[in-house]
Amino acid sequence: MSIQVYFLATAVMLLFVSLLVTRSGLRRQGDGEGYEVHGDGETSFKGDSLVAELSARIFCPEDSEFVASQSCANVARTFQLERRLLAMEWLRGVRQQVNRVFRFHLKAARQNPDIAPLGELRLGIDFLAFQLAAALLYAVIRVRGPLGAARLVHVSLGLSEKFLGLAKDIVPLGSTTVGIELLDLDRDTNQRRAAR
């Protein structure tokens, strides 16, 4: 019976794919919109420091605490709601930028005869991982708000740093990209906090 289910599942999947092809064609078929290239500037990720500083305010507890202390609960609630929407919009913007970068890559790679299938696969996994993480973060912001999301990121990154340190103690690693990134971020954050 289990083998029959396997055949039927394959058939249903193929039927779904075929109907999708019949209904709307493949993704962004021939319309050029999906891979629209607006110029060099928009095919690279822009995360300039000024925007980063402003965006960081969304996830800071100071503003919320100030509003909560100076106004009634209703206003504080409205403020939280606005911040949540802002955070979601910010994240959506970042994802759109990344999507554009990746589409540019695919558009260039599909005509490049020197393409490396393994490298391409790894890149696809990286992109998928980014999208999954961003989707998870989006869901957390939606449910817990930007402050809850910031707390969760703090906790999870703190945990991963601890595990990384533990792993380094057990097995002396040459270099770990994630570790270096986190350390750099920490240094950056600490410097900004000290400046404040």
Add this chain to the structure above:
Amino acid sequence: MPSLVLWVLGPILECLIVIRAVKGKFLKEYRLFYFYIVWVLLRDLSLLAVYRAWAAGYAYVYWYSQFFSVLAGCGVVWEIYKVALANYSGAARMARSVLLFLFVITMSRILVIAVDNHKWLPGQTTLEAEREFRVVQSVVLMGLVALLAYYAIPIGRNLKGIMAGYGIFLATSLVQLTLRDFFGDTFQYWWQYIQPSTYIAVLLIWCHTLWTFAPVQDLSPEVRIEADYQSLALETRKQLKAAGSYIVKVIRS
């Protein structure tokens, strides 16, 4: 009577598809697909003659000629790959690797079953054998469609029709072969109607989408890059990392 109508309708539609291609002078654009259609047409007509002249041998002729149909079907999948990726050498290279992987995975299963079988067939019956080969085609076709979608390769109406029609044909064949295997002879009564009906539906899709020649038109602007693939991949990876770090940096500060 209804089964006879379905039996006659099939060759008529197949003739119509071939005539339209000859008249529109695009038969050579999809050679393997039209070879498949002509083969199925000849087979249908021969089977009709065999049924009239030698009813007892019909089952043998049907199942053994069906193997060649499966092989010709592989040609259709190959044609989709060749035509769709003709101008996309990068995506074609990627497709070769992915499809070869899928092919080897699914075929190795068939080989293992065939080695265990004294008839050297991937199944106890020809029905089971055909189903196994249809699974290989299905998996490869799904992989190909996924790649075309991933790289947003533009496909014309003709190719879209061939893909959708053959995909529906494979899927319905798999369902019918599985049900026939599961229910046994009790399903035979239904099978004689369901199988030709679904095939007629597929032929109608092909008639509609291959009525005139509709070549692939890529309207999206070309991306011209000076850098090689390694630099491109490195840059994209850097951008992805930068985006991830940017999010964490903003949230943590």
